Amino acid sequence: MSMIRPITVRPAVSEDRAAIRIVEARAFGRDDEADLVEALVAAGDDVLELVAEQDGRIVGHVLFTRLKVRGAAQDISAVALAPLAVLPEFRNAGIGSALVEEAHRLLQGRGETLSVVLGDPAYYRRFGYSHARAAGFDSVFQCAELMALAWGDAPFEGRLVYAPAFGAEAAG
Numbered sequence: 001m002s003m004i005r006p007i008t009v010r011p012a013v014s015e016d017r018a019a020i021r022i023v024e025a026r027a028f029g030r031d032d033e034a035d036l037v038e039a040l041v042a043a044g045d046d047v048l049e050l051v052a053e054q055d056g057r058i059v060g061h062v063l064f065t066r067l068k069v070r071g072a073a074q075d076i077s078a079v080a081l082a083p084l085a086v087l088p089e090f091r092n093a094g095i096g097s098a099l100v101e102e103a104h105r106l107l108q109g110r111g112e113t114l115s116v117v118l119g120d121p122a123y124y125r126r127f128g129y130s131h132a133r134a135a136g137f138d139s140v141f142q143c144a145e146l147m148a149l150a151w152g153d154a155p156f157e158g159r160l161v162y163a164p165a166f167g168a169e170a171a172g
Helices: 014-028 032-042 095-109 121-127
Strands: 008-011 046-054 057-070 075-086 114-118 146-150 158-161
Touching (some): 032 057, 032 075, 057 095, 057 114, 075 095, 095 121
Antiparallel strands (some): 046 057, 057 075
8 A cells, every 4th residue: 555645835946946947847848848937937927936845856836927918908917827847757646736726825815816827628627717718818829728717806808918938929
């Protein structure tokens, strides 16, 4: 009988950078997401970054960055979930869910009202994300995988303006 070892979810610290890079690169099988995370954090566009740790080893990571919803009257602040990564050998153990759920709890506590994600609908629906909630937004990423989750008084339309590291078209 195998024992399930506990996972700790905590805020990322600067000493975690190398381990976060490894998690991102191994989870996606390439360096693109790891490079994106480094660029977003270096630019100060991170809003919330959490890691999942087991026995002192970082096995998962999630990053939320600042997103603006550009409207007719004024820009509204929101967050973008990107990326979420778990080491391949630790998948299907609830680590991604633990990261997202704790992040959502903290973001709501800070007064955030809208989160947007580009990802697998079957996965992100479990947290309340839906394409229907994101369908009214103008975005270079607009597709069935663009989903949103609102916790309060959040806009239903406007242009999604991402941090510059996501690319010129997304940031424009």
